[in-house]
Amino acid sequence: MKINKTVAIVGGVVFFQAAFVLAAQPASAPPEEESIWGKTxxxxxxxxxxxxxxxxxxxxxxxxxxxxxxxKSSGKTAEEGxxxxxxxxxxxxxxxSADSSxxxxxxxxxxxxxxxxxxxxxxDVPTMASVQLDPACKQIxxxxxxxxxxxxxxxxxxxxxxxxxxxxxxxxFQAETLIKQAAVTLNWLPMSAEMTLGDSLLExxxxxxxxxxxxxxxxxxxxxxxxxxxxxxxQLPEETPYEFRIFVMKDSKGNAxxxxxxxxxxxxxxxxxxxxxxxxxxxxxxxVSHVLQRHQTxxxxxxxVDGIDTFQKFSSFIADxxxxxxxxxxxxxxxxxxxxxxxxxxxxxxxxCAFNLMSRKYQDGDSLSGSIRFIESRLGPVVAVDExxxxxxxxxxxxxxxxDGQFEKHPNTSRRKQNLEDLLGKARTNxxxxx
Amino acid sequence: xxxxxxxLFIAFIFLAIPKLSFPGECMPLNLEGGDTDKSKLLAxxxxxxxxxxxxxxxxxxxxxxxxxxxxxxxxxxxxxxxPPPGGSPTGLILPSGKGVDFDFRKLQEEKLESFMLLxxxxxxxxxxxxxxxxxxxxxxASTSVSYSWALKTSKNNYHGEFHLxxxxxxxxxxxxxxxxxxxHLDRESALLYEAIVYDxxxxxxxxxxxxxxxxxxxxx
Numbered sequence: 001m002k003i004n005k006t007v008a009i010v011g012g013v014v015f016f017q018a019a020f021v022l023a024a025q026p027a028s029a030p031p032e033e034e035s036i037w038g039k040t041x042x043x044x045x046x047x048x049x050x051x052x053x054x055x056x057x058x059x060x061x062x063x064x065x066x067x068x069x070x071x072k073s074s075g076k077t078a079e080e081g082x083x084x085x086x087x088x089x090x091x092x093x094x095x096x097s098a099d100s101s102x103x104x105x106x107x108x109x110x111x112x113x114x115x116x117x118x119x120x121x122x123x124d125v126p127t128m129a130s131v132q133l134d135p136a137c138k139q140i141x142x143x144x145x146x147x148x149x150x151x152x153x154x155x156x157x158x159x160x161x162x163x164x165x166x167x168x169x170x171x172x173f174q175a176e177t178l179i180k181q182a183a184v185t186l187n188w189l190p191m192s193a194e195m196t197l198g199d200s201l202l203e204x205x206x207x208x209x210x211x212x213x214x215x216x217x218x219x220x221x222x223x224x225x226x227x228x229x230x231x232x233x234x235q236l237p238e239e240t241p242y243e244f245r246i247f248v249m250k251d252s253k254g255n256a257x258x259x260x261x262x263x264x265x266x267x268x269x270x271x272x273x274x275x276x277x278x279x280x281x282x283x284x285x286x287x288v289s290h291v292l293q294r295h296q297t298x299x300x301x302x303x304x305v306d307g308i309d310t311f312q313k314f315s316s317f318i319a320d321x322x323x324x325x326x327x328x329x330x331x332x333x334x335x336x337x338x339x340x341x342x343x344x345x346x347x348x349x350x351x352x353c354a355f356n357l358m359s360r361k362y363q364d365g366d367s368l369s370g371s372i373r374f375i376e377s378r379l380g381p382v383v384a385v386d387e388x389x390x391x392x393x394x395x396x397x398x399x400x401x402x403x404d405g406q407f408e409k410h411p412n413t414s415r416r417k418q419n420l421e422d423l424l425g426k427a428r429t430n431x432x433x434x435x
Numbered sequence: 436x437x438x439x440x441x442x443l444f445i446a447f448i449f450l451a452i453p454k455l456s457f458p459g460e461c462m463p464l465n466l467e468g469g470d471t472d473k474s475k476l477l478a479x480x481x482x483x484x485x486x487x488x489x490x491x492x493x494x495x496x497x498x499x500x501x502x503x504x505x506x507x508x509x510x511x512x513x514x515x516x517x518p519p520p521g522g523s524p525t526g527l528i529l530p531s532g533k534g535v536d537f538d539f540r541k542l543q544e545e546k547l548e549s550f551m552l553l554x555x556x557x558x559x560x561x562x563x564x565x566x567x568x569x570x571x572x573x574x575x576a577s578t579s580v581s582y583s584w585a586l587k588t589s590k591n592n593y594h595g596e597f598h599l600x601x602x603x604x605x606x607x608x609x610x611x612x613x614x615x616x617x618x619h620l621d622r623e624s625a626l627l628y629e630a631i632v633y634d635x636x637x638x639x640x641x642x643x644x645x646x647x648x649x650x651x652x653x654x655x
Contacts, residue, residue: 207498214495217637250499252526252639253518254596268637269526274581274598283515378594413592 108226108245135345135419136426137352141240141292157311179314188318189301191241191261197297198261202247210248210268217272221248224271224280229264232285235360240292246284254279254378258287260296278371279378281361282354289353295346348419355423365428372424376417473655474505477623484624486615492628496635500627504646504655522644524584525595527637529605533570535597537584538644540567545588553583575599600638608636623652 202209212222229246242262249257249265254275257265264287270280290296355372362368481487519525520541528535539547552560552571560571573582578599586593600608615628626649633642649655 205502207495207502211495250634250637250639252597252637254525255518256515267526268639269596272526286515 108229108243135348135352136423137289137293137349137356140236140289140353140356141238142294157315179311182314186301189297194294194297195261198259198263201259202263202265205249205265208250209265210250212248218248220273221268221271222246224273224275225266228266228271228277228280228284229288231281231361232288232357235285235357236292237360242291244288244291254283256283256287258290258296260291262291264288264291276374276378278358278362279375282358282371282375285354285357286350289350289357290346293346293349293353295350344415348416351416351419352423355420359427368427369424372420376420379413379416473653477627477653480621481624481627484618484620484628486618486620486624486628491611492631493635496631500630500634500642500646503642504627504630504650519593519595521647522640523593523595524582524597525640526597527600527604528597528640529600529608529633529638530573530575531570534572534575535582536568536570536644538568539586542586542588542593543567545590548587548589550587551585553585554580556581556583573599578602597640600636604636608632608638623649626652 210218210221212218225246225248229244233240233244244262244264246264246266248271249267251267252269253267254270255267256270259265264284266280266284269275270283358371359368362371486492520539522538524535524537535552537550547565547567548563550560550562550565551558552573554573554577559573562569574580578601581596581598583596584594599605611632612629615625615632618625620628626645630642630645630649633639633645
């Protein structure tokens with residue numbers, strides 16, 4: 001594969017700048033967290049494959065990103081700073097515009113803005129879906145910044161170049177595969193695009209959403225739904241750029257659902273006056289985790305770049321995504337009606353993230369155990385997982401074959417329960433070791 | 436005689452106009468989604484009914500029910516759980532004369548093994564070797580009781596939680612359902628109207644049951 005030299009040089013410069021920034025960053029121990037079992041370092045400590053650095057010290061921001069930073073400092077997201085930008089033509093589901101600035105005013109959560117760089121080493125990510133995700137959810141908010149992606153991409157370009165120099169096939173280092181993997185792993189889809197996708201999906205469900213002003217019951221349900229959402233968000237260990245919104249659905253299956261861009265949907269009986277609050281908390285936390293891990297967005301990304309097989313095409317595609325070309329808007333339109341399912345690993349990870357958030361809420365170990373056991377008793381129904389169809393294929397293969405609902409597979413109930421029991425066990429062990 | 440003809444013509448116009456304008460007033464024809472031919476056929480049938488356009492059906496419920504029927508296909512998003520079979524008692528429910536109705540015919544292939552009904556966490560009914568469609572008598576006066584059920588098949592476990600509608604809600608809904616059933620409507624239209632009434636009163640399980648029956652009936 002022929003790699004554009006300029007791209008590689010730029011990547012190299014970016015890489016060394018990133019290295020400089022990282023070197024200048026004081027080494028810090030994983031944050032010590034208060035948990036129900038006492039102080040523990042393990043639940044939300046940084047994952048090994050990623051590093052952090054202060055955004056403000058970064059000298060390699062593009063002009064656009066500088067503008068973005070400026071928008072952030074004034075209390076707006078990067079996309080808000082663009083004044084709606086390339087997605088401003090999309091309409092929002094309830095009459096508003098997709099312009100982020102107006103969207104955020106109606107949100108159910110106060111947006112917090114992350115300012116840490118999170119660099120991903122794409123080539124270190126294993127291809128197997130079952131191991132790509134950290135099952136313990138040590139990092140509850142996945143990297144999201146465009147600067148993060150730019151640096152990660154620079155490092156990625158360097159690695160491809162280096163691999164080419166040594167023959168291209170070392171340790172299974174195939175550029176085409178890696179580019180597709182980068183499409184899944186990197187968070188390059190602008191948040192405004194995520195929000196547009198989410199709004200577009202919400203629009204298709206508009207008539208199934210309970211009207212808040214319908215009667216006193218509906219008002220109470222929205223109040224409760226927002227309270228639970230706030231409760232979940234208040235447990236987040238770090239800042240997130242999302243402004244979450246929650247809607248109550250005209251359904252009674254006790255379910256919850258996440259749409260891209262921070263839209264959470266809950267069935268009406270999950271937030272009625274009889275509903276169990278810890279169960280509702282867990283379900284909302286699970287869905288919030290899908291958003292923060294950008295599970296769905298990554299799948300969309302993979303779909304968007306399907307067919308791109310060179311680094312050059314990929315990098316220009318990302319540039320287009322940032323600049324807002326009609327090309328990408330067309331792609332978004334093409335994928336917006338797809339049901340994007342998650343893998344079993346993503347579901348287990350979201351459960352783990354929800355557990356971690358619950359462990360912060362329920363400081364008392366017995367309360368946490370009781371709540372988790374109650375949730376376990378309410379897990380399912382589940383669709384039996386065909387081991388051959390999901391566990392043994394790579395995430396890339398999975399995304400290539402995305403069709404309506406085909407991969408909407410939750411882990412088998414027993415695996416899900418086992419995961420929660422393992423987390424409870426680890427939390428207990430930590431408590432004992434701290435005594 | 437000319438005056439008589441004119442009167443007849445005017446009367447015809449007055450009677451016909453609401454019917455002709457039903458697509459706008461009655462809504463279903465204006466809604467999108469689903470299989471076009473089948474939805475149009477059903478909409479035409481509904482339009483001909485005398486209840487179409489009645490103010491007693493809220494626009495939002497009409498739209499919701501229509502959207503639920505037309506958009507059976509999942510689009511986007513991710514659910515926490517795969518939902519229990521459509522129409523299973525969940526949320527607020529309205530008992531029938533026979534009690535609480537369970538219909539697991541769609542799970543027959545999975546081989547039904549056991550069923551349990553609990554009231555406030557205590558087992559009140561247990562079944563083994565049972566038909567996929569059955570009813571269980573419960574005390575319909577106990578609206579404060581939280582019921583839950585669990586079904587085990589050879590493949591999966593299913594469960595749901597429900598409570599009974601308050602007496603006044605039950606009375607209101609029953610009277611509206613009786614009104615629909617006594618209106619001599621075709622079965623499809625009646626089911627659609629019943630689903631709308633259930634939706635409007637937040638009886639979503641009953642709504643889904645009516646919509647499933649309707650979908651089966653028209654082959655959607």
